[in-house]
Amino acid sequence: MRLRALIRKEFHQYRRDRRMVAMTIIAPVLQLILLGYAANLDVKDLPVAICDQDFSTQSARLVAEIEHSGYFIISARPHRSDDLIPLLDRGTAQLAIHIPHGFEHDLRSGEAVVQIIIDGSDSNSAGIGAGYLSGIVSQHGARARAEQLRRAGGLTPRLPRMELRPRVLYNPTLESVFYMAPAVMGLVLLVITAQLTALSIVREREAGTLEQVMVTPIRPWELMLGKLIPYGIVGSLDLCIVLAVLLFWFKVPLQGSFPLLLLSAFLFLLTCLGIGLLLSTVSRTQQQAQMTMFLVIFPSIIISGFMYPIANMPHWMQPLTYAIPLRYFLIIIRSVMLKGSGIAELWPDVLALLCFGIALVGAGAALFRKRLE
Numbered sequence: 001m002r003l004r005a006l007i008r009k010e011f012h013q014y015r016r017d018r019r020m021v022a023m024t025i026i027a028p029v030l031q032l033i034l035l036g037y038a039a040n041l042d043v044k045d046l047p048v049a050i051c052d053q054d055f056s057t058q059s060a061r062l063v064a065e066i067e068h069s070g071y072f073i074i075s076a077r078p079h080r081s082d083d084l085i086p087l088l089d090r091g092t093a094q095l096a097i098h099i100p101h102g103f104e105h106d107l108r109s110g111e112a113v114v115q116i117i118i119d120g121s122d123s124n125s126a127g128i129g130a131g132y133l134s135g136i137v138s139q140h141g142a143r144a145r146a147e148q149l150r151r152a153g154g155l156t157p158r159l160p161r162m163e164l165r166p167r168v169l170y171n172p173t174l175e176s177v178f179y180m181a182p183a184v185m186g187l188v189l190l191v192i193t194a195q196l197t198a199l200s201i202v203r204e205r206e207a208g209t210l211e212q213v214m215v216t217p218i219r220p221w222e223l224m225l226g227k228l229i230p231y232g233i234v235g236s237l238d239l240c241i242v243l244a245v246l247l248f249w250f251k252v253p254l255q256g257s258f259p260l261l262l263l264s265a266f267l268f269l270l271t272c273l274g275i276g277l278l279l280s281t282v283s284r285t286q287q288q289a290q291m292t293m294f295l296v297i298f299p300s301i302i303i304s305g306f307m308y309p310i311a312n313m314p315h316w317m318q319p320l321t322y323a324i325p326l327r328y329f330l331i332i333i334r335s336v337m338l339k340g341s342g343i344a345e346l347w348p349d350v351l352a353l354l355c356f357g358i359a360l361v362g363a364g365a366a367l368f369r370k371r372l373e
Helices: 002-016 018-038 057-067 081-090 103-109 123-153 176-207 209-214 220-249 258-282 286-303 318-323 325-339 343-372
Strands: 046-052 072-076 095-099 115-118
Touching: 002 176, 002 220, 018 176, 018 220, 046 057, 046 081, 046 123, 057 072, 057 095, 057 103, 057 123, 072 081, 072 123, 081 095, 081 115, 095 123, 103 123, 115 123, 176 220, 176 258, 176 286, 176 325, 220 258, 220 343, 258 286, 258 325, 258 343, 286 325, 325 343
Parallel strands: 046 072, 046 095
Antiparallel strands: 095 115
16 A cells, blocks of 8 residues: 555656656657657768860760669769868868879770779778768679670670679668667667656655655665556656657667567666666765766667777677677677577577666665665
8 A cells, every 4th residue: 555655646746747757758759759850871962073185975874873882972063082081171072083194095995094093081881881882883894895795796795793682671771770770779668767757766865755755654775666566667668759750750670579578668668767766875966877878878889889889899799799788689689689699699698688777776775775764
């Protein structure tokens, strides 16, 4: 009866705080939509400057192939090659191409050279764009050479060739949103659930109402559960909302087991509740709780595999990622949704989440009880 009264009281207090209700219901959806579209690693419409000094049929064809590839937008067409680097300096273009005089003549002899100048300040876009450009130029050269041989012999030459046929698994269209949106779900659950739990306890301590509850016959474990259960229910509601946005708004495929996905999500929610409980015991004010929460969120974004692959990190840093609970949840949700992996492949990560949840809630409960006593 005491626990039920505490839970009812917590929900009444939650409902009266309109800002908290808005942060719980509206903020996760907004964060997921904004981050899902903003955290997009696809490279499209890169501005490129082209200096064509050959003015030949072949150079015009090459420029047209670049323009209609779907990856580039021609932002400038200077007549002098010296004008290309200033365009990169001003940000008018991210890549520049110089087609020298005599390009068509050199192409017939098989020794044509095209210079690509790259703005390396954005290494991701520059590297991918340079790869696209190199492929377009290589294909253009191969087609031009084949046409020349066909005209010279009168027949289509039977040239030896090697054909590469790539096969993309799990994400055939290479949509980066399918990779990033599930990760945003984990980050949203971490921010909302842990922050709500921490702020609710700290705010009540600031207002002095926590001491009023402590003088009642309520036991410490009942008070702790009375705080955790309501926000666990709120976190579960957020989970359902965010998952619906993933499946029906972003159209992220669910290839694997839905119960396994829910199980891992609830284990991660348990971990987030434990983090919030710990934060509430080490913070005296809401500002301290928010700053401490930042110290949890920042490493979770950087070294959990949220945006940057763990394999690309320095070897001395990679062991640190095992201390980040979000790492395991990201592996599970991406594998279940995109690869269709089951418990046979993911049981180490599920077990790690379970251990984190029990350890964090246990540590938070011990500190919370000690603080009350």
